[in-house]
Amino acid sequence: MAEHEHVRVAVIGSGFGGLGAAVRLRREGITDFVVLERAGGVGGTWRDNSYPGCACDVPSHLYSFSFAPNPDWPRSFSGQEHIRAYLERVTDTFGLRPHLRFNAEVKRMTWDAERLRWDIETTGGNWSADVVVSATGPLSEPKLPDVPGLDTFPGKVFHSARWDHDYDLRGKRVAVIGTGASAIQIVPSVQKQVEKLTLFQRTPAWVLPRMDRPIGAAERAVHRALPFTTKLRRGLLWGIRELQVQAFTKHPGELGFVEQLAKRNMARAVKDPALRAKLTPDYRIGCKRILLSSTYYPALAQPNVDVVASGLTEVRGSTLVAADGSEAEVDAIVFSTGFHVTDMPIAERVVGPEGKTLADVWSGGMQALRGASAAGFPNWMTIIGPNTGLGNSSMILMIESQLNYMADYLRQLDVLGGRVALDARPSAVRAWNHRVQERMKRTVWNTGGCTSWYLDASGRNTTVWPGTTAEFRRATRRVDLAEYAVLRAADARPGTGAENAEVAA
Numbered sequence: 001m002a003e004h005e006h007v008r009v010a011v012i013g014s015g016f017g018g019l020g021a022a023v024r025l026r027r028e029g030i031t032d033f034v035v036l037e038r039a040g041g042v043g044g045t046w047r048d049n050s051y052p053g054c055a056c057d058v059p060s061h062l063y064s065f066s067f068a069p070n071p072d073w074p075r076s077f078s079g080q081e082h083i084r085a086y087l088e089r090v091t092d093t094f095g096l097r098p099h100l101r102f103n104a105e106v107k108r109m110t111w112d113a114e115r116l117r118w119d120i121e122t123t124g125g126n127w128s129a130d131v132v133v134s135a136t137g138p139l140s141e142p143k144l145p146d147v148p149g150l151d152t153f154p155g156k157v158f159h160s161a162r163w164d165h166d167y168d169l170r171g172k173r174v175a176v177i178g179t180g181a182s183a184i185q186i187v188p189s190v191q192k193q194v195e196k197l198t199l200f201q202r203t204p205a206w207v208l209p210r211m212d213r214p215i216g217a218a219e220r221a222v223h224r225a226l227p228f229t230t231k232l233r234r235g236l237l238w239g240i241r242e243l244q245v246q247a248f249t250k251h252p253g254e255l256g257f258v259e260q261l262a263k264r265n266m267a268r269a270v271k272d273p274a275l276r277a278k279l280t281p282d283y284r285i286g287c288k289r290i291l292l293s294s295t296y297y298p299a300l301a302q303p304n305v306d307v308v309a310s311g312l313t314e315v316r317g318s319t320l321v322a323a324d325g326s327e328a329e330v331d332a333i334v335f336s337t338g339f340h341v342t343d344m345p346i347a348e349r350v351v352g353p354e355g356k357t358l359a360d361v362w363s364g365g366m367q368a369l370r371g372a373s374a375a376g377f378p379n380w381m382t383i384i385g386p387n388t389g390l391g392n393s394s395m396i397l398m399i400e401s402q403l404n405y406m407a408d409y410l411r412q413l414d415v416l417g418g419r420v421a422l423d424a425r426p427s428a429v430r431a432w433n434h435r436v437q438e439r440m441k442r443t444v445w446n447t448g449g450c451t452s453w454y455l456d457a458s459g460r461n462t463t464v465w466p467g468t469t470a471e472f473r474r475a476t477r478r479v480d481l482a483e484y485a486v487l488r489a490a491d492a493r494p495g496t497g498a499e500n501a502e503v504a505a
Contacts, residue, residue: 009033009410010120010129012106012346015044017135017383017399019087020065023094024403027067028410033129035096036122038105042091043084045139049182051163053189054080057181057210057292061230062237062394068093069230071223077212077292101125106349111378113353116421116489118380130421131413133406134346135383138463141340145177149315156332160186161339167332171195175320175328177312178336179205180453181291186336187305188295196304198328200320202311203450204278206262206285210292238469241393245468248286248391252444259285269297278309287448289391341463342366342456352376366462367433369483370476371398372405373424378487379413381406387436388472389454389463391445397469405476412479419489428483439466 008030011021014037025033041047056063060073063083068090074082091097104124109132112119120127142159150157158164160182173196176183183199184207191197223230247254262285270276279300281288300307310324320328344366347358358374368374371388372381383406388398413420440446440461445454454463465472 004119004126004128005034006117006128007032007034008129009131009133010118010127011035011133011135013037013044013135013137013140014042014091014100015046015135015137015140016065016087016396017137017402018044018133019090019096020396020399020403021133021135021383021406022096022099023065023067023090024407026094026096028407030410031099033099034127035100036104036106036120036124036127037100037102038123040102042100043087044137045161046080046083046087048140049161049163050080050165051160051182051186051189053185054182055185056080056083058394059237060215061234062241063396065090065396066234066400069227069234071227071230072220073215075212075214077210106346108349108351109380110351111353111380114489116378116419116487131379131381131410133381133383134350136344136346137384138341138344138389139339141345142335143338143340144335145312145337147312147315149317152317153315153333154318155330158334160334160336169193169332172331173329174198174332174334175200175312175330176334176336178338179203180336180338181289183336184291184293184296186334188293188299191299191302191305194304196306196330198306198308198320198330199300200308200310200312200322201278203288204281204309205288205291206259206281207265207291207293207296208258208262209265210294212294238393238397242468242470244392248445249439249443249466252284252286252442252447255285255444258290262290266297270301272301275301275307278307281450283450284444284448286391286444287450288452288454338453341453350377350380353378365456365458365460367429369424369429369432370405371465371472372402372409372476373422373429373484375424375426375429378421378423381409386462387433388465390469391454391464393469398465398472401469401473401476404473405479408477408479412481416486421487422479422481422484423487425483425485432483436466437461440464442466 009025011018014035018035022035056078059076060078064070070086101124104122107121109118109120117128117130118132142161156167169190170193172194174194175198176187177200179201266276266279308322308326310322312320313323314321318329320330347362350358366386368385371385383399383402443466445461445464454461456462
């Protein structure tokens with residue numbers, strides 16, 4: 001490996017997880033760290049996703065750090081530009097810019113078992129680190145379906161997370177592939193501009209009204225003058241969602257009432273019985289993520305929109321062919337087909353002491369101790385790891401819990417002293433994963449009768465946390481050294497031939 005800079009901690013990614021980790025490191029008195037970012041600016045998914053209508057479906061005051069409240073959110077549900085601006089302010093407020101290394105995409109990180117460190121190769125130089133905190137996030141790598149004939153399409157093709165702002169959709173015949181959280185924002189945003197919009201819907205979504213509104217100047221002034229009101233608002237938003245968790249995790253039958261609300265929402269906007277039939281799901285609400293929009297159904301009811309209740313199976317020149325045989329002539333294709341969530345690409349670039357990649361180890365399904373540590377990969381942690389996702393609340397709550405765990409992990413290394421590393425015991429990872437999967441059996445995500453991006457190729461839910469955020473906070477408050485093997489370097493100087501010793505915790 002070429003010359004490199006050594007740091008105590010290397011953070012990968014500068015979205016909410018990476019910036020949150022950087023802030024927490026500084027608050028813990030740790031300044032010997034870098035944040036390696038593949039792009040030229042911070043923001044993660046809120047930098048990459050800039051498609052028309054892009055916004056968050058979690059209330060603004062809950063979708064922000066507890067340690068960096070923002071009294072000036074302009075709307076109850078903020079748009080992409082406001083969230084990215086918030087992350088820029090967090091970067092400046094907490095003095096993170098000296099730690100940022102832009103245009104430094106991680107190509108490979110390899111564990112050096114002799115020196116007990118990670119060697120990291122990036123497009124912007126090489127580093128080594130005692131500890132790696134991977135915060136690349138599950139919504140970072142767009143997923144494109146393998147559609148026969150797509151390479152013959154003469155028009156424009158792009159994914160929603162790689163929106164081509166130089167391409168003018170006005171007057172074009174446009175196909176949107178997918179009906180997830182991005183599609184329901186894109187469709188109403190472009191419907192009025194295009195000549196014809198064809199929505200290829202493999203599976204309809206449950207959609208509830210989006211109770212969005214501007215937050216007035218007087219309201220924002222109160223939050224600035226009385227900071228406790230911002231905390232109170234956040235607490236109320238959090239508490240309401242905590243009370244909803246049991247319906248998702250233990251009593252899915254209770255969600256029937258919510259289904260009726262969703263059906264009424266559809267009926268108000270869609271008068272055509274045939275279109276309503278296409279848009280009505282046949283699975284329990286909550287099995288897939290519940291979507292929020294007050295404009296999606298009205299847009300679908302417009303005369304220049306056609307809903308194809310079937311997935312795209314083939315492209316023949318400019319003709320798109322659905323599984324039901326229907327065809328559509330289009331000028332542009334927008335894929336809103338999600339991301340590599342259960343097969344995170346970063347895992348292919350993490351190489352453990354035996355030469356196996358994390359992707360190799362996770363080939364049968366992702367699993368990590370308390371959502372953070374993978375067995376066989378010492379001093380490597382992930383933020384928003386396996387089974388830390390949420391179906392009804394803010395991921396920032398889960399991120400902050402994992403930051404607590406990260407902070408205590410580093411404290412434990414300090415207490416142990418010397419050249420030391422922690423490696424999650426396989427038995428501990430298995431035990432944690434078994435408890436999670438046993439709880440998952442009763443949840444709506446596993447019993448609701450749908451196929452979702454929460455499930456991996458074998459049908460196992462490796463994505464969502466089957467409990468409250470408070471439960472996860474308690475589970476990640478402290479590192480239990482009994483769940484780790486402690487690795488020490490007897491003499492890590494090159495050429496000594498000394499080997500690492502494993503010390504029982």
